[in-house]
Amino acid sequence: MIGAGIGSRIGRNADIHSQGRYLPPGHDAIAKPRARRQGGAEGRTPSQRRIFLSLALFAACFTLVGARLVGLAIMGGDGGDNIAVASGSTQIHRPDIVDRNGEVMATDIATASLFADARYVIDPAETARQLVGVLPDLNVKDVTAKLEAGGAFVWLKRDLTPKQQYAVHYLGMPGLDFRSEQKRVYPNGKTGSNVLGMVDIDNRGIAGIERYMDKSLGRADDTGRPNFDRNSTLMLSVDLHVQHALRDELEKSMAEFRALAAVGVIMDVHTGEVVAMTSLPDFDPNDPMASPDDTRFNRATLGVYEMGSVFKAVTLAAALDSGRVRLDGRFDATQPLQVARFKIHDYHAENRWLSVPEVFVHSSNIGTAKIALQLGGEEHRQYLQRFGLLTRPQIELPEAGAPLTPARWTELATITTSFGHGIAVTPLQVASAVSTIVNGGFKVEPTFLRHNEPRLGERVISAETSATMRGLLRLVVMEGTGRKADVAGYPVMGKTGTAEKPMNGGYSRTKLITSFISAFPANDPRYAMIVMFDEPKATKETYGYATAGWNAAPVTARVISRVAPLLGITPATKPQESDVLREAKLVSFGTANGQ
Structure with a gap:
């Protein structure tokens, strides 16, 4: 019982005066004593003396009880507190x-x-x-x-x-x-x-x-x-300064592109530590009920989305690692791919044969589908499983979404999942998969708790495949759809993803999920990131485009330019080009390009 409770407990007793009237606190009225009976005690009859003694005894008892109640109120004794403790909630002191x-x-x-x-x-x-x-x-x-x-x-x-x-x-x-x-x-x-x-x-x-x-x-x-x-x-694993920068950039960009929602996750590629995570719109936990219900929905860990072309990084990593596809392989993208009653098109059609790096850099759906078919449906599914994309992530937060996967792994399912349709996962799972691709090929489990040592799990792809993918991801930013993601002094690698949203049993051509996966610095990746927008709109500055290369990619650059210094990354004065990157450029744009 805190001190402020004393007055109200005293008030129950001290303000009930002997006249039987309730006087409000601070009332100045004082009961006037009646005129003393002439003759004093000697003049009282035996009956009057007995009544007087009874009243005196009652007054003494009343005074003792009142004193006890006041004492309990002042000392916090058992009498009053038992009422509150019996019916009220037990205090919880949280760390x-x-x-x-x-x-x-x-x-x-x-x-x-x-x-x-x-x-x-x-x-x-x-x-x-x-x-x-x-x-x-x-x-x-x-x-x-x-x-x-x-x-x-x-x-x-x-x-x-x-x-x-x-x-x-x-x-x-x-x-x-x-x-x-x-x-x-x-x-x-x-x-x-x-x-x-x-x-x-x-x-x-x-x-x-x-x-x-x-x-x-x-x-x-x-x-x-x-x-x-x-x-x-x-x-926690979270860096509050990085968290603020990520949220600030996403909030501004969400307004700029008039998106319904925005998501960002930054993860340490060696430990799986989530250094920052934002799901917008969000809420103030000091008064959560003041915001709409949807602000408390964690889109980064609970929401599942068809992520589009960012999945091509996983498909290509699996195909190269299996040995069924070589970096110098070539695929026919001259015509749309017919599968049953469906036609697979390219968004930016090249209408020619493409090398493997070109399939990736130009984000060819046709080429990626043929790569997945050459890998094989069952082996493709097994790689997705090993990357952690087919099961619910084991994280500390109770808000962990289970992926939506094909009921049967048919040829069509293999094709559509290869470029991120027909399968829905959480942005956090994608960030974890990117970490595996660039960290040397080891699985990392996402965590929101601080860890000082690397937490590398089983090997998913070889170190050689990981190195090749780092070169290809860098090539996307240098020569492909991710150009707007690059940052001076902090070379970025990444991949765009633009997915049509499922609507009424089909897909909308105008309502999009756009995303960009990245890792930085490209010469020695330490952090992976995903930026995602739900239904971004085209602007004058994007020349009418609402695809990932025009929104998620440049926002990635803004975030990295702010958080890289906070994370202790030294700017590179002259980025070195890896052997794999040189090979990929040669295969993509060299003499073999004429086929």
């Missing part, structure tokens, strides 16, 4: 959550909550009216109904500010009291909200890392509520 550099992202502060013991409320309607006068967000009818119910404990308002607490205390209304509680505070507002999640009114985690804390770090008591070590701190 601080900090970013990888120790900056606070979530913490507890002491607060007070208002409750009533309605048995001591003299006038429920008047009490409700007075309360609403200082707490205008309350409703007079609702408060009156609660007080008229006569319960020993009823919450009236949780998490009062000190100013609100003082105002209620100053009313001095009998039957009202306060209870000390913990309130979760997020100093950075919306920044990192989809990682942190939120707590309920009783300070229990219900989403994000807050939910993970309750399930994995808290020791449940007899009521099932988590108990934490008050001296513990949970350190």
Whole structure:
């Protein structure tokens, strides 16, 4: 019981005067003593003396009981607190959550909550009216109904500010009291909200890392509520400064392209640590209900999307690693590919034979489909499984989406999944797959907790294949659809993806999901990133185009130019060209190009 509760407990007793009238706090009226009976005690009859002694004894008992109640109110004894503890929620003290550099992202502060013991409320309607006068967000009818119910404990308002607490205390209304509680505070507002999640009114985690804390770090008591070590701190993999930069750029770009939503994930390619993650629109965890419901939907980890041509990086890596396709191989893209009643077209048709690097650089659907068929449907599916694209990701956040995959792996399924249609995955899964492609070929599991050592899993592709893919991804940025993603001093590798959204059993030609996968710096990749927009619109500056090369790619460049220095990456004065890149350029644009 906090000190502010003393006045209201005293008020129940001190303001009930011997005349049987209730005097409001601060009332100056003093009961006038009656004129003394002439003759004093000697003049009283035996009956009067007995009545006088009985009244004196009653007054003494009343004084003792009153003193005891005042003492309990002042000392916080068992008598009053048992009412609150029996019916109220148990306080939960949560550990601080900090970013990888120790900056606070979530913490507890002491607060007070208002409750009533309605048995001591003299006038429920008047009490409700007075309360609403200082707490205008309350409703007079609702408060009156609660007080008229006569319960020993009823919450009236949780998490009062000190100013609100003082105002209620100053009313001095009998039957009202306060209870000390913990309130979760997020100093950075919306920044990192989809990682942190939120707590309920009783300070229990219900989403994000807050939910993970309750399930994995808290020791449940007899009521099932988590108990934490008050001296513990949970350190995340997130870098708050990088997180802010990513969110800021995506928020501006989402408005620029009038997109429905935007997603960004930055991941350490060797540890799987998520250094930053943003899903827009987002919410303020200090007041989550103030935002629409869809702002609490984590598009980065729970939303699944047909990602389009970014999947070509996985398909090509699998084909090259299997040995069934060689870098100097060539594929006929002179005509659309007919499969049953479907025709596979190229968005930017070259209408000629393409080398493997050209298939990738020009993002040919026809060429990629033929590469997947040469790899074989079952082997293609197995590689997707090994990359972690066919199963729900095992992450700390409870918001983890399960991919949508073909019911049967037919020839058509092999073709469409090769270029990112007919399969829907989370952006986080794609970032993890990119990390595997560029880190030497090792699987990495995404994590939102800080790890100091590499966490490389099983080998998915060979080191040689990984090196080849790094060269091809760099070539896309230098010569292909990803030109606008490059950053001076921080060479970027990547791949564009533009997917038509599924609509009414088919696909929309105008509603798109655009994305760009990248890794940087290209000479020694340390971080992978995905930027994604849901239904971006064309602008005057994009010359009427709404594809990834015109929105997701340049936004990637803006993000990298801001976060690379924050991540300690030294600018390259003269980027070196790898042997693989030189070979890819020779195969793509050399003498063999004439076939």
